Amino acid sequence: MDFLYISPEFPxxxxxxxxxxxxxxxxxxxxxxxxxxxxPESLRSALRYYVRTDLHSxxxxxxxxxxxxxxGTGMGFPDRLDLVESHNEQWLRLEAWLNERYGIDGIRPSExxxxxxxxxxxxxxxxxGLPVARGERIRNMxxxxxxxxxxxxxxxxxxxxxxGAGGIFKVRDETELRRLLPGxxxxxxxxxxxxxxxxxxDGLTDRNGNIIFESxxxxxxxxxxxxxxKDTFFYVSRDIPAPLTDIGRRLVRTFDxxxxxxxxxxxxxxxxxxxxxxNCRPPGGPILDMMNYSVDxxxxxxxxxxxxxxxxxxxxxxKYWCAYIGRRDRAYRLNHEEVLARCGxxxxxxxxxxxxxxxxxxxxxxxxxxxxxxDLLQTAQDIMAVA
Numbered sequence: 001m002d003f004l005y006i007s008p009e010f011p012x013x014x015x016x017x018x019x020x021x022x023x024x025x026x027x028x029x030x031x032x033x034x035x036x037x038x039x040p041e042s043l044r045s046a047l048r049y050y051v052r053t054d055l056h057s058x059x060x061x062x063x064x065x066x067x068x069x070x071x072g073t074g075m076g077f078p079d080r081l082d083l084v085e086s087h088n089e090q091w092l093r094l095e096a097w098l099n100e101r102y103g104i105d106g107i108r109p110s111e112x113x114x115x116x117x118x119x120x121x122x123x124x125x126x127x128x129g130l131p132v133a134r135g136e137r138i139r140n141m142x143x144x145x146x147x148x149x150x151x152x153x154x155x156x157x158x159x160x161x162x163x164g165a166g167g168i169f170k171v172r173d174e175t176e177l178r179r180l181l182p183g184x185x186x187x188x189x190x191x192x193x194x195x196x197x198x199x200x201x202d203g204l205t206d207r208n209g210n211i212i213f214e215s216x217x218x219x220x221x222x223x224x225x226x227x228x229x230k231d232t233f234f235y236v237s238r239d240i241p242a243p244l245t246d247i248g249r250r251l252v253r254t255f256d257x258x259x260x261x262x263x264x265x266x267x268x269x270x271x272x273x274x275x276x277x278x279n280c281r282p283p284g285g286p287i288l289d290m291m292n293y294s295v296d297x298x299x300x301x302x303x304x305x306x307x308x309x310x311x312x313x314x315x316x317x318x319k320y321w322c323a324y325i326g327r328r329d330r331a332y333r334l335n336h337e338e339v340l341a342r343c344g345x346x347x348x349x350x351x352x353x354x355x356x357x358x359x360x361x362x363x364x365x366x367x368x369x370x371x372x373x374x375d376l377l378q379t380a381q382d383i384m385a386v387a
Contacts (some may be wrong), residue, residue, distance in 0.1 A: 001308060002078055004068075004104075006086035006094060007055065008043060009034040010222065011355065013289060014087055014282075015043045020304035022046040031055065031064045049075070055094060065102070071334045080104075087261065089281050093118060100359045107280075114254065115280050116161050118189055127178050128254060130247065132274060133267070135237030141181055144190055148177055151192045153368055160187040194274065196267035201240070201248030202291070204299060206311035210259045211249065213299065213314040215284065215291050216240045220380075230324030231384045232362045235376060236287070236294045238318040244273050251278060259306065261288075285323065285361055286349075293348045293369045294322045320369035321376045322348065326362025331387035339366060339383055346370045346379070 008018055008030040019042065022027050029049045036050050044050075049071050073079045084098045084106060085120040092112060098104040107115070114120045119137040126132060134151050136145040137160050148155055148171070157180060167186070170175050170193065181188075203214035220233035248264055255262075261282040267274040271288035281326075282288050288299055297315040305312035334342060341352075348367045366383055370376050 001025070001083070002029065002072070002081050004081045004084045005030040005336060006084065006091045006098075007032040007034075007088055008047065008050070009039050009266060010088070010149070011078065011285065011357075012040075014288060015040065015046075016300035017085075017303055018043060018046045018300075019309065019320075020301045024304045026304070026308060027072075029068055029077075029081070031061065031068065045096065046346050047197075048072075048077070053319045055091060058097070061094065062101075062238075065098075075322070083259075087281055090280055092280065093339045104342070114367075115278065117160070118162075118277050119160050121275075121277055125251075128250065130275055130332075131272060133191040133194050133276070135189055138181075138188055138190050141178065144177060145174060145182055147190050148174065151190075154193040156189075156191045156193050157181075157184075158189050158191070160189055162186075162292075194267045195267065196269040196274070198276070199237075199244065199266050199268050199273070200283065201244055201251075201264045201266070202262065202287070203248075203252075204261050204303065204306070204314070205252060205257050205259060207259045208311070209253065209256060210311065212302065212306060213254060213291075213311060213316070214240065214245070214248070215294065216244060217287065218275065231328060232324065233384065234381055235323035235380075236290045236318075237322055238321050238371075238373070243271065244268075247273050247275070251275065251330075255280070261303075274299060285353075285357060286365065287295050289325060289349070289351075290322045290367060290369075293367065294318050294320050301341055322367065322369040322374050323376050323380050324382045325368065326353075326364050327364045327384065332383070333385040333387050334382060336364075342382060343368055343379065346375075 003021060003026045005018060005028055017030050027048045028048050031051050031053055033055055049068055051064040051068045054060040065281055069079050081104055084095050084104055087094055096107045098113045100108050120133050121286040141305060155171045155175055158169050169180055200217040204212045206212050216237045217234050251264055255278055257280055260271045260280050263279040263283040265276040292298055295315040295318055302312050302314045346368050348369050350366045353361050353365055368379055
């Protein structure tokens with residue numbers, strides 16, 4: 001099998017996908033923007049060929065593909081590719097374009113809007129009879145002001161197409177709205193501010209769209225609050241409420257998610273789950289690793305088996321609640337050595353985050369797992385307590 005991976009160096013933990021694909025006998029070729037020689041040696045060794053290019057330029061990507069396919073032929077590989085993947089939301093449109101341009105099985109450009117644009121997702125959610133935050137894509141300042149008057153402040157202003165919390169603003173009044181809107185370069189949605197905990201329904205599907213693995217995250221706060229300086233805290237749950245499972249599974253079918261990870265976010269308001277957005281990618285940062293810790297299995301390896309075999313199985317029993325606890329550069333009641341002593345063998349990993357993650361994920365991370373939720377919450381509270 002010949003497999004094209006887009007941007008293999010980022011995020012760093014996703015190199016595990018390539019290691020396992022290579023170990024399963026897949027010829028992994030790649031295109032990306034990083035200097036090949038700055039990648040870890042283990043990643044370089046797992047790639048059969050790599051071309052550095054500008055992933056934002058169609059002509060540059062076409063030139064890179066011509067080189068990659070020509071070089072592959074010279075090395076005895078077929079002059080075609082079987083699959084394309086990036087696991088990165090930023091490159092989903094490029095993935096779809098490559099599929100269509102080179103006749104590869106997978107999503108097509110005509111399908112991407114409903115997987116990327118929040119306004120289109122909202123119409124799908126409503127067609128499924130699911131409650132959503134009131135709001136819509138704004139056309140101009142007058143439309144925004146009228147919509148704000150109809151919904152009421154505070155409001156959330158967010159890009160129609162975006163990743164994470166980038167470009168999201170909480171708007172408290174019309175003065176703030178009129179100050180923010182003229183400087184925004186993209187299509188934006190204006191929505192009511194929902195008071196509710198954010199939870200997710202995450203997992204992996206096989207080639208036929210059957211769910212191989214499912215999981216759920218519970219967020220301490222929204223990503224916007226983390227970007228504003230709060231310590232980051234979220235955790236993988238041992239239990240997925242039946243209503244969330246039912247809605248999540250239905251949306252996997254509705255959006256026809258095949259041979260991909262998925263990350264669906266919801267507001268939980270009482271017993272109601274309001275979909276926020278869907279993502280056809282793994283949840284970000286170290287969350288795949290946290291899922292692995294929660295079940296004592298390996299989703300990176302499972303993905304490689306699914307790609308080569310069409311489907312596979314993953315341990316389904318959630319043995320542990322698993323939390324991510326981020327700390328910033330400030331004084332805490334427990335120093336690092338005291339945190340290590342406090343956590344003991346419940347500490348799955350710790351370290352300093354890559355700079356690009358530090359705004360939302362804090363500078364330092366501690367990942368803790370325990371079979372007891374109360375113990376997990378108390379441990380997180382102790383680690384985040386400031387001096």
